[in-house]
Amino acid sequence: MIKRQDRIALTVLVLLWGLFFWRILTPNIADQASFVDSDYSGQFVAFGAYQYNRLSAGEIPLWNPYNNGGLPFIADTQAAVFYPPRLLTIALSSSWTYASLQVEVAFHVLLYTLLMYVLIRRMTLNQNHSELAAFIGAITAGYGGFMTGYPPLQVALLEAAIWLPLVLLGILEATRHESIRWGWILLAGWALGISWMAGHPQTSWFATYLAVAYLAYRVGFNWRKWIIWTGVMGVVTLGVTAVQLLPGFEYLQMTMRTNFTFDAKGSGLEFSDLSTLILPKLPFFWSPVYFGAIGFLLSIIGMFGKARERVFWGIVALIALALSFGDKSPLFHAAYNLLPGMRFFRGQERAIFLFANSAAILTAFGVIVLLNAPEKFRRWFAGYGVICGVIAGGIYILWFDNPDNYNYIINQAFFIMLMVMFATVAVYSPPRTALILAGLIVFELFTVNMDNLNYERIPASQRSIMQAPPLVEYLQAQDGVFRVDGGMVEGRIGIPPGGNTGSLYGIEDIRGISPLFLDGAHAIIQREMPTEIAWEVFGVRYVFSELDTLPVESEIIATDDALKLHELSNPRPYALMVYDYVIAPGDEFAREYLANPAFDERSTLVLEREPDLSIEAEAEWNATITRYEPEHISIEVSTASNGLLSLAQVDYPGWQVTIDGERVEPIRAYGAVIALPIPAGEHEVTLTYAPRSFQIGAGLSLVTWAGLIILTGSLMIWRRFSSS
16 A cells, blocks of 8 residues: 555656656647757667567568668667567557657656655665655656766667666565565566666666675675575576577677777766766766765765665765776776676766666665754755855856856856755754755756756757658669668768668668677778778668769769769679689688779679689679568579679678578678579579577567566465455
């Protein structure tokens, strides 16, 4: 039975959520705002559109031909193909719009605050002011600098992060008694699996380490219990997400990420970012370590209370903060060499995710400590107010003569000073301290973070990305199989207006901003080869450019202001018969041939191994594509002599090839694409993308989900009959 105070707190959390996101929830177009053009639009909206189109047609989007020259969509973690809330968004949407994903993001923030409330309530059960502490902790977590900074634009990061409170709740409830309550461990494993399915492995990796550490702490470092129940939780997590995790792990081993060095992975926060613990947005637009100036003091007070877990969360906060500085911190150097998985990820500032959660919990502990003995901490608030006043005065004295550049900083400093001063007054007003403090914290966080740089005053329905530009509409009207290079424009990657919009518009682009790009394809398209080599290998016919001439013969067939659409005069076809080859055992050796100006890619293939067929002299040939779908391609081939069919199709595990119904093994060509030995005569070639990693993962996930549903149903029935 939910207590009255809890119902009030939960209701207020919902109302405040509606206030915070009202600009994207309001039906009044004149008042609407929308997320800025960023990874949100170029990555997540575009991939979401492809996901929506395929699933709405009853198809599983295993492969995506529209970006990076082709990629295994199921394996691109940020696509989150089977993430349950995304499936719900798709099921509830009559069409895919810019707003569809915005609403999904907003509801995740609401869910996060509600889960955090429940977690802290259970942590502080039977303590005075538990409800208010849980409310303030939930507000601090949901509307602090981290969650309102870049995560809403990095959808996968936000959606992976919000499940942590449920993971911790499962562990907390499982370990309340001497014997482990296994049902709660299953819940923790399920929630952690859902986090992994959301599509940001780094965030889920951090959450996994925290969950394992929290379980060890909760069982009193009883290693036997810890190993057994960590194993149970891990099995559930792996089973829940195997349908995405196995293909994703396979893909990760073949992407350009494998070439990232320590220097590339060591970026993180600057030490100057610590100033935002009190003064938000001082060095930058976002303040990921900011959780309120009032909350900062409360978290310190929380460390002086009697809560059993305060030390654990204090240690977590310090470790996360140290890791977030990346290679500037010796802790990261140690973790890079000792912690499994650390070498996979860049952008170490994302460790601040754990700091934000720890800070919210400590803030809640601080509320209880303060309200139980306000007279003890009055001088703390008064002294803190003086410090904030001195900082604000110093900023004003230093920068008042340059208001154009520093007016914002001055305003922020004086605003924070006023908030702390009002909080001090509240502490000296015992009958009203609790409500005033809660109101001040809400007011402070909403004032600082509500109208931030994530939004523009443009209704979602008017976002230009959702309407194909004229040049793209021209391409959509063309027949045949062809690719496009949308990256020959300064400061932009991908088909106009950029990003992964090839997936949005249904045009096969060799560019894209997916952070996972197959290494062989990336080396040719973006890293090492001249663009004309990439056009040849990947069968590009059209090029977007601001230039009047290209490195190869072409014709400008359409223009849109300064942007021109070129059609190559002699584009390489998707399917091409070749009767000469050289062997290069490795992608780097293959690229050495391609880099040689004297090498003719059109007449000679660079193969990874010898073909199982004697290749004969050049002869008449024909190759007609009879079926071309993301996971199914059929080609009718005729050749007067034995030859090699060169396909502008990315070579990747899972492509099953048959010639006249008999399986053949494709040969890697140019270090990136597929070649097939073709005997003389007429043949039907079929390519089907059916990766074994997906099949095994889907089977494991199906068994796990079915088992969890059966166990949950059985437990509910047993409890009902045992209580009657």
